[in-house]
Amino acid sequence: MTEMAWYQWMALAALGFCLGTCLFHFFRLIKLGKPVDYSNPAGSIAQGVKYAFTGAMDPRRKESAWLHLPTYTAGLFYHSGTFLSILLFFFIVSGNVPQGWFAMVTSTILFISVFSGIFILVKRIFKKELRSLSNPDDYISNTLVTLFQLMTLLIILLPLLPSYSLTVLPSYRPIVLPSYYLIFTLLMLYLPLGKLRHVVYFFAARYHLGNFYGRRGVWPQRGIKAEDR
């Protein structure tokens, strides 16, 4: 590992801030605990929570998914791309930019996820209902995450281009790398402020939903016994 540049230290510090803040949110939820419920359960909370993270996410059972399959699919790719980009950050910051088949696979996924991010952003801008729901945070979050993915893609993709390593690299490197770390820094600093903190709350929301429906015997749905039909 070579000596790190100032912008790499800055990115790591921002990552530390982001992790610390997310952990604060997480531990606050843990401290507050789950709801105390005195009603007699009609079902299993454990089964309900399991279903909340599995069957209930199945697009065939989720109207919001199957009515909006392109958006749902774009969302899946977009989130995969985000997590992949965060994972790749550790490779990149340690000087191990993906190469060979790994670079091909990751850049393909990132290409689709960047496209998905732009699709979601364009939809937010042009669809009346979404526009009316949106505030600056929605646009900033979407833009920052998409830019981060795009920069990750560039970092991986550019060395693969034959002309890049020979001629273009020396002139672009001073711009691309710091830009990548700057975007990452901004993203990490912004994440806890706006809606991106759903990275923590999403899991809690699914848990609470599973708890609610599981306890009441709604999830997982039980079929009627054959002999009762």
Place this chain on the structure above:
Amino acid sequence: MNGLTEGQKRKALEVFENFSDSKLLTHLNSCVHCGLCAESCMYYQVYKDAHYVPAKKVDLVSSIYRRYNTLSGKLVPWLTGARDLDAKTLEEMIDLFYGSCTICGRCTMHCSIGVDIGYLVRTGRAILASMGFVPATLQSTVDAAINTGNNMAISEQDFIDTLKWLEEDLQFEVNDDKAEIPLNVPGKDIMYTLNPREPKFFPLSIAAMAKIFYAAGESWTLSTRMYDVTNYGYFSGNIQEATSIARRLYDEMDHLQARRCVLAECGHGTRAFRWEAPNYLGRSFPFDVITSVELLAEYIRQGRIKVDPAKIPEKVTLHDPCNLVRSGGVIEMQRYILRKCVSDFVEMTPHGTDNFCCGGGGGQLAMSEYNERRMKITGLKAEQIKNTGATIVCTPCHNCVDQLIQTNAAYKLGVKIMTLAEIVADALIINNETLKP
């Protein structure tokens, strides 16, 4: 609206200050404004207006939370759309939380994140209730329940008179002078509750249940002091009043020492007493609370009553009450009962936990301010019913019955609306042995 005092504002914001657990905090922070919930809401489906997207309701509550409880909301409110609790916000809250939501929970089930939207709407109503902004019509229903013991303000004497003639009818119908509707008898297995709409408008549904109890040889009683299964305090958002109504039913169970409290066909009443009341009162109940739907299924399954589906040859469809099904888990039993009691049962599309509200839920039936909207959104239900080709619509909820009767008239459906007990009573086989034990 301009008269929002500092005291009112302080009371409203208290909701966000002392979280009892992580649920509210979670749901306030989870919505990503994807807007995919839009089509799950019947208001949006009918009006096709961004105003009715469920995420708007979520955002309205959480934007107030953000304004007063987050760093970004305090420093740069425009960034996350954090809003002041002022007259403009208040007006929008009243319209969205009371006037544009039946709290059916359909959006919750389909939210891409898992935000409990119904829960946040009820939080919004709780905020409004704490400031005294419950719509007058809804509040008068709550007041009637608190002041008279039932939301229709029926006097005890009128109630007893109604039950007495129903008892005479029962004796005549089953040809047994000993058939009775027991009143205030302690130590029975069951204390049965009623929706006050029954004695007021639909006494035959009481007769139907009495006939079934008779056929099953049940040990049961009704209380003339407290029989109201409904709890409009749950809808208004005033937890103190909801608790006070729930406590009375609890106390009556305690007074009569019945083993089981059987809740009449009422979606929100079931939710309020079966699921919410133990938490209002902060204790587990020492008696069982079940719905009449579960009881009827139990009777048929155990052979305590015999039914003949040939007695109901018409095509019958089922409307699922949201609070019973989506929020109560009573999903298959009513289907089991109908398959046993009618010859031709057909499902609506969609049905079960995906079913649409009748339009009268969430206290909409009590709020005449929003009648026009209510009767427009119920068009979705009318379409569902029409598509089944059924001539009878069964629903195990008296509020739904009331709404569907209005839907039937407004959309000229030409169907008959029945409760589950009425269906079972019509399919009941009462043989001579039962008549003269």
